Amino acid sequence: MIPEEIRAFVAQVSKLPSIGPRQATRLAFYIAQQGKAAITDLRDAIDRLLELKNCEQCFRISKTINGLCDICANPSRNQGIIAVVEKETDILSLENTRKFTGRYLVLGELSKDAVLTGLQKLRLNHLKSFIQQRLAGMATEIIIALNPTTYGDLDASLVAEELKPLTKKISRLGRGLPTGGEIEFADDETLGSALDQRK
Ligand SMILES: [Zn+2]
Numbered sequence: 001m002i003p004e005e006i007r008a009f010v011a012q013v014s015k016l017p018s019i020g021p022r023q024a025t026r027l028a029f030y031i032a033q034q035g036k037a038a039i040t041d042l043r044d045a046i047d048r049l050l051e052l053k054n055c056e057q058c059f060r061i062s063k064t065i066n067g068l069c070d071i072c073a074n075p076s077r078n079q080g081i082i083a084v085v086e087k088e089t090d091i092l093s094l095e096n097t098r099k100f101t102g103r104y105l106v107l108g109e110l111s112k113d114a115v116l117t118g119l120q121k122l123r124l125n126h127l128k129s130f131i132q133q134r135l136a137g138m139a140t141e142i143i144i145a146l147n148p149t150t151y152g153d154l155d156a157s158l159v160a161e162e163l164k165p166l167t168k169k170i171s172r173l174g175r176g177l178p179t180g181g182e183i184e185f186a187d188d189e190t191l192g193s194a195l196d197q198r199k
Contacts, residue, residue: 006032057130059106059123060088071103078102080140082127083173084159086110086152090145090183097192102141107159110146114154116162124162131166139166143198145173147182171198 006028013024031039052061055069062069071077071091081102085091086109094100105127107120116124131139142163146152160170177186177194186194 057126058104059108059126060091060104062088076101078140080135081143082139082141083143083145084127084163085145085183086147087184093183093186093188093191094145094195097188097195099192099195102143107146107155110151110155112151114151114158116155116158124159127163128166137166138168139163141169141171142167143171143173143195145183147184148177149182173198 002025006025009028009031010021010024013019013027014021016024019027031042051063053064054060055062055064055072056067057072058069060069060071065073078101081100082105083094083100083102084105084107085094086107088106091104091106094104105123107123108117111117131137144156144159146156146159156172160172164170173183173194177183177190183191
């Protein structure tokens with residue numbers, strides 16, 4: 001017999017990516033076992049996430065100042081080179097290579113139906129107006145850094161189609177990575193050479 005308190009926890013936690021009901025149930029019993037101090041710390045850590053917001057320019061979840069994340073607000077980043085990524089953890093991986101000096105656009109989770117969602121279209125339109133207003137209508141380079149999976153490839157072509165008229169060069173990052181491999185899990189060296197060899 002599973003206590004209602006465990007069920008309620010599982011109902012919430014199994015909504016999280018890559019956590020199924022079995023794992024959520026195990027977590028619930030584990031956390032309940034930890035006692036008050038540990039549970040309070042966990043709750044505080046979750047509450048603190050409320051302090052983060054979407055950057056108004058790249059949409060990365062971040063600690064923003066005047067609406068911008070530290071990458072978008074950094075004047076030494078190249079404004080004209082933009083990497084389009086799926087999620088924040090892809091940015092972390094690209095930043096770890098120390099080879100990318102441009103800025104980003106976070107597209108949000110790719111749909112498996114190879115269509116751009118309403119949110120993704122909004123974000124792409126935002127990037128288009130940025131290029132029009134701040135880069136005189138033409139980016140230096142747009143790097144499509146979506147995972148080289150089947151639907152990642154389809155989405156990459158859709159994004160390329162949208163942005164082609166607004167950039168001198170459009171490149172794709174996935175090529176140097178193993179097929180089906182993910183940017184998030186690629187080691188710095190592999191990802192760094194994928195960046196060097198982008199075309
Ligand atoms: Zn930003």
